[in-house]
Amino acid sequence: MQRLQDIAIKVESPEGIQASHGNALPILHEILHALQRFSTEGEQSCIDLRSLPFGPGDEEELLRLLGRGEINMTMDALGESTIWETAFSGVWIVDHRNAEGERVALQIEIGSVPQIVFSQQEDIVDAIDRLAAQLEEH
Amino acid sequence: MADDRKKLSMTLGESLRQQGVSRRGFLKYCAATASMMALPPNMVPAVAQALEKARRPSVIWLSFQECTGCTESLTRSHSPSVENLIFDHISLDYHHTLQVASGDAAEAAREAAMHENEGKYIVVVDGSIPLANPGYSAIAGISNLQMLEETVAGAAAVVAVGSCAAFGGLPHANPNPTGAVSVGEIIKDKPVVNVSGCPPIPTVITGVLAHFLTFGSLPELDALGRPMVFFGQSIHDRCYRRPFYDKGLFAETFDDEGARKGWCLFRLGCKGPMTYNACATAKWNQGTSWPVESGHGCLGCSEPDFWDAGGFYNALSIPDSDLTRKTGYVVGAGVALGAAAGALNRSTRAKAAAKHETVTIDDLDKKS
Amino acid sequence: MSTSIDFLLWVRGPGFDIALFIFVVGVLIRLLEVLILGRKPDYSEPRGAELGAGLLTLVTRTAPEGGSFKRSPFTVVGGYIWHIGFLVSLFLFVPHIELIDSVLGIRWPGIASNLVDAISAVTIVTLVAMLFSRLSHPVKRFLSGPEDYLTWLVTFLPMLTGYLAYHRMIDPYPLVLGLHILSVELLMVLFPFTKLMHAFTFIIARWYNGAMAGRRGVQS
Structure with missing residues (x-):
């Protein structure tokens, strides 16, 4: 019987670079068009990466091509979400994770700031109440 | 029990707020829900509005x-x-x-x-x-x-x-x-x-x-x-290995060069073309992978009677036929019947030859 | 429950069995009843070899003949295009090779599926044009009987349904795949009993013509 260490391992791609299936480029085109629309018409848009039939390595390739920009954020609401601007201004990645650290959504948002970053009216109302209550205590 | 009753009568928005979930948290929850329902992200506000009151x-x-x-x-x-x-x-x-x-x-x-x-x-x-x-x-x-x-x-x-x-x-x-x-x-x-x-x-x-x-x-x-x-879409249509099918690049065994390069698994019995499911996008094990990505063809498990639809490792185009395993008998039957037909033809020819009458010039003259 | 899957399972199972049985038995009957009949022994002294001339004629009669090309170029060119297209689609499409391998145990390399797709499209268009020509040309029309239209139809349907199945133009897919297989089964069932038999008998006829001429030492 063949033993595990006798089975030859063949490296298909150099270390660190995973083979991808060419699905990253069409998404980059879609992002380019969305960015142009945002620049000229101010139309914000969002791409749900979970709805795309990516092959192994496609998502990594896309995120690698988009790179990292100047802003990194974390949001602590129902688990930690990571939000960062890519190397292309106006193109943001929103990576939502649940309390167990499992990804629940991965989106590319095109706009000045991802919508979820803005303070929400409901939370502001709540904040006013809490702040006022705190002042009363003093 | 009473708590649970109360929770039932509350809307989802109320219930989440009571648990101390912020609006941002709620929106994140809505984004995840919309993504799960395979709705486009521009539906998130509508989802949020509906979930608030649900x-x-x-x-x-x-x-x-x-x-x-x-x-x-x-x-x-x-x-x-x-x-x-x-x-x-x-x-x-x-x-x-x-x-x-x-x-x-x-x-x-x-x-x-x-x-x-x-x-x-x-x-x-x-x-x-x-x-x-x-x-x-x-x-x-x-x-x-x-x-x-x-x-x-x-x-x-x-x-x-x-x-x-x-x-x-x-x-x-x-x-x-x-x-x-x-x-x-x-x-x-x-x-x-x-x-x-x-x-x-x-x-x-x-x-x-x-x-x-x-x-x-x-x-x-x-x-x-x-x-x-x-x-709504077949596994085949959403498969990232589809370009290999179009190019005619197929893995022929589970460990050959083609399999290592991630070529199409049609020949290894993939039922992707007849199977409708969301595996290619939703994936399994928290989005880790799915059967085709792991190197195994689709079994067609979301289709009726998939257990009876032929071997899992037979290509979709292979007939689920008893006869192909008995081709010898069929050929035998054909040969036997063909021989019989040939013999019949020979006897017909022999009979026809036997019935031939010799016609002389005189016979022709008589008729005209 | 009667679903498209049930239909697919029937055409792939019992339907295929019936069609294969009729096809194989029918073709063997038709060939053997001709071959067993034999020819009267020829006692004359042969002036040349039969084998070489017979094989040569198989090739020469497959190439277009100048006279008929000049008279009706469309029929000749169209005929070649769709015959070649049909054979390429039948024998070089990988799923078909899998089928042949499973029945006969022999296989050969296929070609790219999208190339087969393009060839099929040309074949389908040519077949339609050929039918149109048959209907509109007075002589061809006069010469055509019901069998000609029937054989055209059973040749055309597998091409058409195959194209629809490849492009998934009918939903659900098991239905269109089932229709494709059924159309081929229809072709297989009618094959031995119509002029479609020429796909086998042309070899006998051409070889015999060549061999006869070869034996007499004349060109065929």
Whole structure:
């Protein structure tokens, strides 16, 4: 019987670079068009990466091509979400994770700031109440 | 119990706020829910608006002739997790495997849920129903058929989870000893959603329930009663290996050069072209991978009668034929019949030759 | 429950068995009843070899003949295009090779599926044009009987349904795949009992013509 260490391992791609299936480029085109629309018409848009039939390595390739920009954020609401601007201004990645650290959504948002970053009216109302209550205590 | 009642009467928005979830958290939850329902991200505000006012529906989960694989799949749902699902999305009032109560107490819970939510609750079924003999599968002394008919009578809708409930599945496979049928063959007067798969993708199960919670209605269905958003496209059409099929690059064994390069698995029996499911996008194990990505062809588990649809490792174009294994006999029969026909022709020719009469010039002269 | 899957399972199972049985038995009957009949022994002294001339004629008669090309170029060119297209689609499409391998145990390399797709499209258009020409040309029309239209139809349907199946133009897929297989089964069933038999008998006829001429030492 063949033993595990006798089975030859063949490296298909150099270390660190995973083979991808060419699905990253069409998404980059879609992002380019969305960015142009945002620049000229101010139309914000969002791409749900979970709805795309990516092959192994496609998502990594896309995120690698988009790179990292100047802003990194974390949001602590129902688990930690990571939000960062890519190397292309106006193109943001929103990576939502649940309390167990499992990804629940991965989106590319095109706009000045991802919508979820803005303070929400409901939370502001709540904040006013809490702040006022705190002042009363003093 | 009283707390739970109160929670039921609250909307989802109220309930989450009471738990201290911020609006941002709620929006994140909505984004995840929309993604799970395969809705485009621009639907998130509409989802948020609907979820804000949504009330958790009561769900009764019935398990018949099944292997609990569907429940196993459900418990591996990560967005929402099964805890989120049964605490936030739905009120799971009866489920053999997950509930604490058993025996009479369990049956009482089912009857109470039916009574209190008359006309509004959802019945989820996994497993097929035996019609040959009610004794093949019974719960608390009640046959599957009787329990199904009784429970569905007051339901708003039925969700048949897994290929057994949707199409009969493994119990229905030839020769179907228990006379197993699908839910849809028994229930004709209520909407039935088929969430097929063996097992179904966890986020597809939760996605259908989330759709009902969000919009209070059932999603659009295909000809086999499956939600279009998840079953609208075939595995083949969404497969990242599809370009290899078009180029004619196929893996011929599971460990050849083609297999290592991730070529098309058609020749190894992939049933992707005839199978409609969301595996290529929803993926399995928290989005890690799916069968084709792992190097194994699709078994076609979300289609009716997939157990009887020929070998899992036979290419889709190969006939499921008894005769090809007996080609020798067929050729023999052809040769025998051909020889007989040849012999008949020879005898016809011999007879014709024997009947020939010699015609002389004189004979011709006589006739003219 | 009667679904498209049931239909697919029938055409792939019992339907295929019936068609294969009729096809194999039918073709063997038709060939053997001709071959067993034999020819009267020729006692004359042969002036040349039969074998070489017979094989040569198999090739020469397959190439277009100048005279008929000048008279009706469309029929000749169209005929070649669709015959070649049909054979390429039948024998070089990988799923078909899998089928042949499973029945006969022999296989060969296929070509890219999208190339087969393009060739099929050309074949389908050519077949339609050929039918149109048959209907509109007075002589061809006069010469055509019901069998000609029937054989055209059973040749055309597998091409058409195959194209529809490849492009998934009919939903659900098992239905269109089933229709494709059924159309081929129809072709297989009718094959031995119509002029479609020429796909086998042309070899006998051409070889015999060549061999006869070869034996007499004349060019065929």
